[in-house]
Amino acid sequence: MTSASSNPPTSAELPQIKSPADLKALSLDQLPALAEKIRRDLIETLAETGGHLGPNLGVVELSIAMHRVFDTPKDKFVFDVAHQAYVHKMLTGRWDKIHTIRQFEGLNGFCLRSESEHDCYGAGHAGTAMSAALGMAAGRDLKGTDENVVVVAGDAAFTCGPTFEALNNVAAHTKKFIVVLNDNEWSIDKNVGAIAKYFNAIATNPAYASLHQKAAAFVEKVVGKAVRHMAGKVEESAKGLVLAASKQPAPTSSVIFEEFGFRYYGPIDGHDLPLLIKTFEFLKNQTEPVLLHIITEKGRGYKPALEDPGKFHGLGKYNIETGEVQSTATPTYSQIFARSVTDFAKDDEKIVAITAAMPGGTGLSVFKKELPERYYDVGIAEEHAALFACGLATQGLRPFLTIYSTFMQRAYDMIIHDMAIQSLPVRMCMDRGGLSGDDGPTHHGLFDIAYLRPVPGLVHMQAKDEDEFVDMLWTMANYEKGPIAIRYPRGSGTGAKPKEKPVLLEIGKAEIVADGTDVALIGLGSMFEMAEAAKKQLEAQGLSVALINPRWIKPLDTAVIETFARKVTVICTFEDHVLHNGFGCSVMEHLNEARIPTPVVRVGWPDEFVEHGNVPALRKKHGLTAEAAVAKVLTALGRSA
Numbered sequence: 001m002t003s004a005s006s007n008p009p010t011s012a013e014l015p016q017i018k019s020p021a022d023l024k025a026l027s028l029d030q031l032p033a034l035a036e037k038i039r040r041d042l043i044e045t046l047a048e049t050g051g052h053l054g055p056n057l058g059v060v061e062l063s064i065a066m067h068r069v070f071d072t073p074k075d076k077f078v079f080d081v082a083h084q085a086y087v088h089k090m091l092t093g094r095w096d097k098i099h100t101i102r103q104f105e106g107l108n109g110f111c112l113r114s115e116s117e118h119d120c121y122g123a124g125h126a127g128t129a130m131s132a133a134l135g136m137a138a139g140r141d142l143k144g145t146d147e148n149v150v151v152v153a154g155d156a157a158f159t160c161g162p163t164f165e166a167l168n169n170v171a172a173h174t175k176k177f178i179v180v181l182n183d184n185e186w187s188i189d190k191n192v193g194a195i196a197k198y199f200n201a202i203a204t205n206p207a208y209a210s211l212h213q214k215a216a217a218f219v220e221k222v223v224g225k226a227v228r229h230m231a232g233k234v235e236e237s238a239k240g241l242v243l244a245a246s247k248q249p250a251p252t253s254s255v256i257f258e259e260f261g262f263r264y265y266g267p268i269d270g271h272d273l274p275l276l277i278k279t280f281e282f283l284k285n286q287t288e289p290v291l292l293h294i295i296t297e298k299g300r301g302y303k304p305a306l307e308d309p310g311k312f313h314g315l316g317k318y319n320i321e322t323g324e325v326q327s328t329a330t331p332t333y334s335q336i337f338a339r340s341v342t343d344f345a346k347d348d349e350k351i352v353a354i355t356a357a358m359p360g361g362t363g364l365s366v367f368k369k370e371l372p373e374r375y376y377d378v379g380i381a382e383e384h385a386a387l388f389a390c391g392l393a394t395q396g397l398r399p400f401l402t403i404y405s406t407f408m409q410r411a412y413d414m415i416i417h418d419m420a421i422q423s424l425p426v427r428m429c430m431d432r433g434g435l436s437g438d439d440g441p442t443h444h445g446l447f448d449i450a451y452l453r454p455v456p457g458l459v460h461m462q463a464k465d466e467d468e469f470v471d472m473l474w475t476m477a478n479y480e481k482g483p484i485a486i487r488y489p490r491g492s493g494t495g496a497k498p499k500e501k502p503v504l505l506e507i508g509k510a511e512i513v514a515d516g517t518d519v520a521l522i523g524l525g526s527m528f529e530m531a532e533a534a535k536k537q538l539e540a541q542g543l544s545v546a547l548i549n550p551r552w553i554k555p556l557d558t559a560v561i562e563t564f565a566r567k568v569t570v571i572c573t574f575e576d577h578v579l580h581n582g583f584g585c586s587v588m589e590h591l592n593e594a595r596i597p598t599p600v601v602r603v604g605w606p607d608e609f610v611e612h613g614n615v616p617a618l619r620k621k622h623g624l625t626a627e628a629a630v631a632k633v634l635t636a637l638g639r640s641a
């Protein structure tokens, strides 16, 4: 409908969008109302569910323009991280389910190949899109088909090594490849490093505002003409669309992407819908790799999100009017971690802290504020972070390498090749060790025991509560023999207040909390509480139940385990980790070596990728409850539950 009336169409007049075809059927002048409706729905829905509000408010126009011009599922959109794909979901048949996002049995918060044919590639970790999309483009070229492959990557994705490894290969491997650099200057927190400065230099070039108009005029001029007619003009734009249109010198010494064999276009306003549409019309006909640099605002259209982009990157429920989130009274493990390490560092100038783009999530913003000269944010660069920590350790410093358990997976080679073989005392602090909950399989920290257990000499631990956690951090700070790791869960624990002064713990020594002769329950870390609850239930059945807090995953307290294995009829282990190669496995392994036949039943996550959802629902579904543990123990004892 090209409205004859002078008033632009309102969102109330829009038909429902159930597919990209419905979007394409709208008239151009209906699109601003669509953008407004998407924004309103996101703001209202995520106030109830939580989620990645800021990033998605920033890509509303981009997502509309992409679906207007390209044809998914034939054309492929590859989103980096894919936390900014909510709008894409809404436009591809999932609008009616957007209120279920990140909820148990609802939509996943990232792209999932199994969720929709429009999600051609799954993600959750950063820096994967460029390589994966290049593989798709190369595959397409081999097959001889003609679909478009479009990457959407944020500016922080360009702080990731894999993105650059892919850039290094693009020109050699395909001629038809579209990259959208969605530049909002933010990672989760403010983006860091030379790349961020470089993008900023382009975007803040004084000529940019007028360049934008010239770019629009340029696109206007070339769109619609045959490619061969454009070729000459495009050749002229060796420094990109805007630069060509303006005849301005490049704002920096060179446009880096051109050196990688891309034709660089931009920067353009990523909220200018008509310009985006025209630009994509133009880009889709190009026969060389192209990179479109768009400038967007994270949190666009919602004042609280614009004022605090870090907070609104991803958050829980919030008050729509004020943007306030409910804060919990009990401090989280991340907060306790950061407070403790910052305090230790005040008395020990050797302590340094490293984060890979997560100062807020890890709590390290406190360290940054109080000891900025010993704080390092290296960007989304976990491999580099681990190596950098190794280098610091060689200088006699005491690095606290603070990376979520799931993201530490990136640094595995460095843990073996650099840290462990050289016995460098890097303190690995693995936040979100355990089920992450609503973020789902890409973010659950369920593998770190399995991947660290085989590394010779490495020490790994988990505390039963916050007080013991601080003792462990203190023990780590004072440990110099080699790499040492701690895993701790998302959120808070029992609320046990840390004592005034932490104490050193003996490495490899478990805590025997209660003696017993029928069953021994060994509850690791955050699962200790569940073991306690199971103990009560088993005692109610007349059983004598021992309770052990193992503290150390490696080295395992084999003496305590052997003693109890000889005394009781059944051992039960509890861990917030996959059972395969987990903590319980190490107990079984040891008993087998020691030829002690006491049966071990294990409570932990199954050998499958656990879906997203709230932790209690997922624990119930997968049998991580005191009741399920009791049933397993009774079965092993030959008694019915």
Ligand SMILES: Cc1ncc(C[n+]2csc(CCOP(=O)(O)OP(=O)(O)O)c2C)c(N)n1
Residues within 6 Å of the ligand: 055, 058, 080, 081, 083, 084, 124, 125, 126, 153, 154, 155, 156, 157, 182, 184, 186, 187, 188, 298, 313, 356, 357, 358, 380, 382, 407, 410
């Ligand atoms: C390997 C890895 N490390 C850290 C993260 C946590 N993380 C999620 S999104 C994000 C920032 C993404 O910023 P950008 O790519 O610029 O997108 P924006 O949200 O600004 O649109 C980070 C650090 C991650 N997903 N993957």
